[in-house]
Amino acid sequence: MRVIIDYAKCIGAGTCADICPEVFEMGDDGLAHVVNENPEPALHEKVKEAVAECPTGAIYIEELD
Numbered sequence: 001m002r003v004i005i006d007y008a009k010c011i012g013a014g015t016c017a018d019i020c021p022e023v024f025e026m027g028d029d030g031l032a033h034v035v036n037e038n039p040e041p042a043l044h045e046k047v048k049e050a051v052a053e054c055p056t057g058a059i060y061i062e063e064l065d
Contacts, residue, residue: 001044002062003034009058016050016059023047038064 003023010031016024022043023036039047051059 001039001041001047002064003037003039003047004060004062005032005034006058006060007031009056011056011058013055015053015055019050019053020046024050032058 012026012030012032014026014032016032017026020039020043023034023039023046024032025035027033036043047061051061
């Protein structure tokens with residue numbers, strides 16, 4: 001799994017960082033940033049929840065083979 005944020009869509013709601021702080025954090029620019037681009041499998045469900053709860057759909061998951 002690779003986690004990507006589309007900064008053109010991110011409004012800095014912070015929902016992702018609240019749900020999964022192991023992968024997301026809020027930056028000084030007021031936007032969310034990925035701090036763990038390839039999270040371990042134990043975090044995949046939390047990342048998927050963050051994707052689902054993002055109000056602007058700015059978070060994407062790329063499945064790695």
